[in-house]
Amino acid sequence: MYLVISVFRTPALIFTLQSPVVNNFLDPNEPTSSEARQSRMHFLDNQRKVDYVLVYHYRNRGAHPSHGSFSHPRAPLAVISNGEMGKEPNAAGQGNMMIEMGPLDALEEEKKEQREQFEYKLMEAGLELEKDLENKSQGSSFVRIHAPWQVLTREAEFLKIKVPTKKMYEIKSKGTIAKKFNDIVQKMTSPLQPRVPEHNDKMKNLSYPFSREKMYLYNIQDKDTFFDNATRSRIVLTIFIFPSFTGIHSLIAHNIYEAAYPLHDVGILLSLSFEKQCKLLYQEWACYGVFYKFQPIDLIRKYFGEKIGLYFAWLGLYTSFLIPSSVIGVIVFLYGCATIEDDIPSKEMCDENNGFTMCPLCDKSCDYWNLSTACGTARASHLFDNPATVFFSIFMALWATMFLENWKRLQMRLGYFWDLTGIEEEEVSYLEHSRPEYETRVREKMLKGQKNHVQKMETDKTESEDEDDDELTWKDRLPGYMMNFASILFMIALTFSIVFGVIVYRITVAAALSLNKSTRPNVRATVTATAVLINLVVILILDEIYGAVAKWLTKIEVPRTEESFEQRLILKAFLLKFVNAYSSIFYVAFFKGRFVGRPGSYVYVFDGYRMEECAPGGCLMELCLQLIPNLSTHLFPTSLLKTASSESKHPEQWDLDYSLEPYTGLTPEYMEMIIQFGFVSLFVASFPLAPLFALLNNVIEVRLDAKKFVTELRRPDAVRTKDIGIWFDILSGIGKFSVISNAFVIAVTSDFIPRLVYQYSYSHNGTLHGFINHTLSYFNVSQMKEGTQPENSHFGQEVLFCRFKDYREPPWAPNQYEFSKQYWSILSARLAFVIIFQNLVMFLSVLVDWMIPDIPKDISDQIQKEKSLLMDFFLKEEHEKVKLIDSAQRSPKSLTPSFRHFSRQSSRHSSQSQRGSQRGSHASSASQHTIV
């Protein structure tokens, strides 16, 4: 049972609109495709489209359902009698009703009143409402909202929504070569294109902000479909957050409504109406079978709005940019595999004849050992630690810049085709409105301020007025900021201490295991595996915690607008999650094994435990080992963890949608991808396969996200936005940081520089022969500290000097064990490399940034052309107007044209060439005098 609320007879503003509304919707000339109208997306009259749905929970305490509602069909009217749709609403009647319904809960009553107030205002603003009868003792009730043509046009004019005009124009693809190339590309990629209705790529409607005074400009065929569903719901949402209203977000926050959402169009899956977008979206987008295809971005945008459209466009671009980097990454890896046999240092390490006797890896229980036993890791490390990696990381730094530049261009292109150019200045978005929490705080403050003021006035009458009460100043915010600052510091410290804890775990467990002879061979493997596991679990747990903490901290800050709330939350969450995800990796990359000391003077933690060293293959190998599991936690598409639960068979679309999960923003999706982007770019020097893994993940991720949006979430509000906002800044920040981080990985973590220096400065024949010997210093075992010598040495031979990996003076030099000249020269080379690499790559990035214009050439041409077309279009209207006046006013004597010589130059503009042609032969002869 439904009850149509209309305010046609209310004496306020809206009633005068009555007749046109009705005419509009009952217009028999309208093309009514009755199948479509039979769907569950309309009011009971099957005419008016549901543009938005509000849901609230009601309780009819004390009122018997059988009596209050069912048997007395007019009773529910009373509930909404304030809405004035009853035929006989008067004060006396209402009094009766109140008694009939019994004593309602006070809170419930107040909520109801606020709902009614809100709904009244909606009706006053011209919206039309349909409401379910509250025929149970309690339950969810739906308020369905329809925006009639008047409201749509009014708001579209206020919002300056750009709509297509009648004027079409051709989008010329300039240049025959470019055109041919385009055609070839199009043919080749056609199997990859989603099968969506052919969008005419060659023609575009000239768009112009909607104005009711210029109605004749627009191509209005069907008033029902002129504004698409996303725009309609956006307009309704705009009314919801109208300045003089208590915004809908505040009402939901205060539990007066439970939910507010526009309707999905999934319901018309089988219909053949104009709205088969969603079916298409499902088949051509949210489906694993089409993983190889491009996404139907225009359709996504049309259905979900620009914000979500941009996310998927971004994700698509990112994924496709991963393809070349994966390919090159694989090539680099294969190069490492292919050259593994030619690598002299690893051959030297594996050569048992060299017989480098290494100093023991731990005190007492460890024995001297032969370097050739570490042959395996040495060979493995060559896979990632070879010259190709350097070029790959330069490539990836430029790749990141290219990606960002191309994103800017794609964003511009989409902005042009989606008519977003020039929106930001005009539109009042709900994101700019004060958040309910903020308003509450301000109100609290004002109350307090008034109290204080009154007190002050009593004590000191001369005090001037304090005008700060209507907003929060830094003084009010200071506790929040302090709390934020302290908490974030604490969280970061927590992360660091967990990393340190894992280190301590590794050191102590390794030491403990080394005591036991049977476990000794597998010590390193066991310890590394368990430590990585512990680390992983901790990271996953902390990640969840930090997400919650960031939200809580942002709430404490009480930002004024939804927009700044989102931004602050993102920044905080990103900072915490970034530190959490990367700190252990940074430790391995830049700190592990650097504070070990030297034989005879080791650095000890918690006295007795030596600091851990990298494996003999080098720290790069360890970095890679650390990276893979961390990366994989961010690769497993998290959406898989969620299960769809929307299989209820309720017939109404609003019920169906209500059973879905509410949409909570794109932040988690972006965050996941950004952290992944970090893995791909920050340490790419140590793990060239990262882009490949990311690519494989993202191919699935796109479809998973798509499925989620199409089938698991309520339809999000269509939000217009030009760009991806703060995410772009974060991405470009990561891009910049990755340059430095890769420079250090190559210079400090890998053996690239020492090899280079050895080859060109120390080697006798310009090869790497003797490199391993060069990197190992000598230690006189007799100088070992008392009690740290190996107990029960089983090493085959007498040991006088053992070797360790460092550049130090030998025991026989005057300044024994000091850093040698080699150490300093290699350090200089490393640092010089960092400077050169960083500045070179930064310079190249700037160059790439500068070479690739932010606005694609064809788009800027089109925008230019559109401007002048628009001007022409208007001028034509203008001239016609003037002509009309002219023909009405002109005096007979001026009727005969008395000019002869003047005409305009041959003009491309139809309006003028028309008139020009009327001037006959003289015109054409005069035009020969035009400037050439």
Added chain:
Amino acid sequence: MYLVISVFRTPALIFTLQSPVVNNFLDPNEPTSSEARQSRMHFLDNQRKVDYVLVYHYRNRGAHPSHGSFSHPRAPLAVISNGEMGKEPNAAGQGNMMIEMGPLDALEEEKKEQREQFEYKLMEAGLELEKDLENKSQGSSFVRIHAPWQVLTREAEFLKIKVPTKKMYEIKSKGTIAKKFNDIVQKMTSPLQPRVPEHNDKMKNLSYPFSREKMYLYNIQDKDTFFDNATRSRIVLTIFIFPSFTGIHSLIAHNIYEAAYPLHDVGILLSLSFEKQCKLLYQEWACYGVFYKFQPIDLIRKYFGEKIGLYFAWLGLYTSFLIPSSVIGVIVFLYGCATIEDDIPSKEMCDENNGFTMCPLCDKSCDYWNLSTACGTARASHLFDNPATVFFSIFMALWATMFLENWKRLQMRLGYFWDLTGIEEEEVSYLEHSRPEYETRVREKMLKGQKNHVQKMETDKTESEDEDDDELTWKDRLPGYMMNFASILFMIALTFSIVFGVIVYRITVAAALSLNKSTRPNVRATVTATAVLINLVVILILDEIYGAVAKWLTKIEVPRTEESFEQRLILKAFLLKFVNAYSSIFYVAFFKGRFVGRPGSYVYVFDGYRMEECAPGGCLMELCLQLIPNLSTHLFPTSLLKTASSESKHPEQWDLDYSLEPYTGLTPEYMEMIIQFGFVSLFVASFPLAPLFALLNNVIEVRLDAKKFVTELRRPDAVRTKDIGIWFDILSGIGKFSVISNAFVIAVTSDFIPRLVYQYSYSHNGTLHGFINHTLSYFNVSQMKEGTQPENSHFGQEVLFCRFKDYREPPWAPNQYEFSKQYWSILSARLAFVIIFQNLVMFLSVLVDWMIPDIPKDISDQIQKEKSLLMDFFLKEEHEKVKLIDSAQRSPKSLTPSFRHFSRQSSRHSSQSQRGSQRGSHASSASQHTIV
């Protein structure tokens, strides 16, 4: 004698506008201040303002002045009879005139025809023209243009020019503390404020794009002054460059007109009319007496348009930012002076007891010398080479960031107050129109293409059409680009070779002078002074040449639009001038003295001449010496070189203005300042007084530029622009580059790092005692190459070892003269410093950039507020419109308000609270239920 051309009787479009135009200008109700109208800025009727002036040169060959013009007052009419302002214009009459005028030069005739064509089009577009009689055999003739109200409103609507509406609102300065602080600042700076008419800072009109349909919105008191002069001339200019026109720039390029400019308002210096801007500008801005005051930026913008306003705002901000940096620079310098006595290294150098015997500075003719003789330069170099410099250069790097950030904010603030928000998208600026040179090239190409096409068609009928003919592709541009690339490379090579030439000059002349005993003591001073002078002259000459070359190269490129022409020109000119100005400095800073070799193995150029070394005081001293003269060439305000020549006593404003220099753009002004900015920021580590010098220069520069604009140049077209364009990118590029350059100056050029390393690693007692000894290596004089020993050594004592400044192994070490361990460790420290400094400063810059929002808080609040006010304003209009319809339509039964419970919440919006209050007591009781 004047002739008023009006097209009122022409049968075309404009005539219908006749009566309103006349009414408007003869309206007796209009407030006519007759004094103002007597000025020389109006048509003969003293009513119509001259908005623009076209000047052309005519020759009446064969026509006797006494006959053709003076005695026959109707004759000149014939010249413009096509304009249709004569009473009896017909073909026959014109034929007569032609004969009467005699045989005109064919070219002259054609030009005249084109002028007439152009003027006809202007009239057709609604403009009104007044023209001098061509009463001499040849001379300059003026066409004065007036834009009537119809044209102004039409174009203002097309251009979406924002104009003030009736609605005023208060700009609230938020926060009592901020307010008080503001008041104090305002009081303190009030003597520094220019005395211009009080702009009401507290109130601002709500602006809205002009629309003729919404005329009631605007506060139109006087149609003559509603659009200010700058806007009026801008509108006329817009018509000039209308798509279907051959633009005025093309006509001037083809010499059809000589000049086109709006009029200065200087003429009304003594009048008391509303337009005393210019007098004010002269007194309060373009005058040395007010050098200490702020500039009246709003007035400048009103008079000259936004582009020039922004330049002066930028210059003002830059100058005021130089104040703190000058102060700190002076402090740093004074710190150097104060600590000169405590500087241990220079004391050690000056101590003759140390007796460091230095190796000879040149072969043969130079003797051994004692380091203490270089005491003077050592002491001087301490002035600039002390730890305070490091902090100063960090400060200056952040200063540059702060400056740019503050400029962004100021730009936003000005944009808000000047109603520039949201203009870029809408306005078709003349900068976006094709340049005449481009069009000519395209036309040439099309002609050629057609020919080819015809030929092709003849030979091969199947060939499809080539559509590339209407624009230049990269193929057409390739020769230009190649030429550009080659020329720029050549120019840069030229600059480098001149720098090298100066080096060779120094080396050879020094060697030659050293041979002569009498000149020997002053060799260094003489050579340095002459070299600097030569360098200076060459730089000044090349600067001029490069300016011309850049222009020529840009012309070769044939950029399509004026905008891209300007951008390309600026980039090229900047690149060439930058290299020219800085290459000698870069040489001294980073290369001089680094390729000297060592005693016994010097590096020779042109065999026999040793590479030059830095003076014993260090390269920083030399850098400073190089910097001062270079800086001074850019400090001497170039405008001083130009003399004003506008003292003619001609009575008419257009004649006066015609005698002034044409305005040619802001590029030279900006370029000068940007190169100066480079001096201030790039090498600030070596010369902390640079900001002070720049400040002193700029205080004069501002007034000089102002004088130039007010008295020496024709009034520039008012160009609307939101920002300073490419200059900002160049500035921020210099800012970034300065971080790296300063890092290297401190690390490599100065002795800061070696001292630090010595103090903390080598010194026995943690002081710098022994530092000089540490920096000097030993050389065994017996190993000197044959023939390079000093001839006739007069050095007092026997020399076994001489010293030289380098870190090398002593002669007694096994690997003698190799770089020592100290060398490598100090190099490592230097490089590490560069990395840390660069990344730290870059990080701080990003932080500063991020912490300071680009849009000032109060401005973003105001913009926000303006948006919602505008929406309210419209809604009010809307409601009133609906009410009117309502009251006309409503039926009697709905007249009595049947609602009782609903009302709106207490609202700030007047339109709603008015109605709200009518609802009486029920309303107020209901409002207690509102959500709190």
